[in-house]
Amino acid sequence: MTAQPRDLVVAAYDIKVPLNFFAIPLIGDEEIDSARWARTVVDEVVAGLDASAGEFGTEEGDILAQLIELRRRLLAGQNAQLTAAVSIRPEGMMTIGCLLTTEQFSMDADDGPDTFEQMLTDGVRQLRPGARTRVAETWRSSTDVGEIVGLFHRIDFIELGEEEGTLEQRTIFGVFPPRSRDMIRFIFTVADFATFADMAVDTQAIVETLEVTLQGVAE
Numbered sequence: 196m197t198a199q200p201r202d203l204v205v206a207a208y209d210i211k212v213p214l215n216f217f218a219i220p221l222i223g224d225e226e227i228d229s230a231r232w233a234r235t236v237v238d239e240v241v242a243g244l245d246a247s248a249g250e251f252g253t254e255e256g257d258i259l260a261q262l263i264e265l266r267r268r269l270l271a272g273q274n275a276q277l278t279a280a281v282s283i284r285p286e287g288m289m290t291i292g293c294l295l296t297t298e299q300f301s302m303d304a305d306d307g308p309d310t311f312e313q314m315l316t317d318g319v320r321q322l323r324p325g326a327r328t329r330v331a332e333t334w335r336s337s338t339d340v341g342e343i344v345g346l347f348h349r350i351d352f353i354e355l356g357e358e359e360g361t362l363e364q365r366t367i368f369g370v371f372p373p374r375s376r377d378m379i380r381f382i383f384t385v386a387d388f389a390t391f392a393d394m395a396v397d398t399q400a401i402v403e404t405l406e407v408t409l410q411g412v413a414e
Contacts, residue, residue: 204375212401217282290387319346325352342371348367366394368381
């Protein structure tokens with residue numbers, strides 16, 4: 196079989212996220228104050244609540260501090276290629292639902308879905324001290340936008356000397372548009388497992404809304 200030529204690059208891409216997701220500004224951030232951005236997000240959530248939700252009331256709790264810390268942590272990575280969005284769960288006490296990060300990568304000639312899947316498989320075995328994999332499942336899908344490699348990963352975190360730990364779930368997707376030298380990676384991370392009814396299915400549905408603009412490579 197003749198290898199498919201890779202003579203295109205990803206010029207732009209976009210996905211359709213649910214309405215409870217809010218973009219985290221990471222580019223041109225010098226004029227953006229994290230506290231003001233967090234306040235804007237919370238005010239928008241409150242304004243969007245319907246009458247039935249309002250009957251139960253919604254408390255802000257620590258959501259402002261959580262959003263400020265989340266944005267500051269992402270900015271500390273100083274990754275100009277990273278984009279991010281966060282979902283808010285307004286039931287009762289406002290909480291962060293899901294952090295979504297996306298990033299575009301250029302691939303070497305021998306990179307592709309197989310190498311990305313192997314990287315995911317190796318990654319769940321090589322976690323930082325205090326982290327343990329509870330569940331790790333990978334899968335492949337063929338879609339109109341290209342081949343998708345997915346991972347569902349449930350991680351147990353327990354610090355040295357602590358008796359109790361925390362659980363986190365994430366899904367990681369690599370999307371490989373046909374003939375493209377680039378891939379796009381999506382990472383969804385949740386600590387509140389009620390955020391998605393079926394995290395693997397629900398987050399892949401978001402990824403499958405991906406729209407990609409490809410262009411030829413200037414040699």
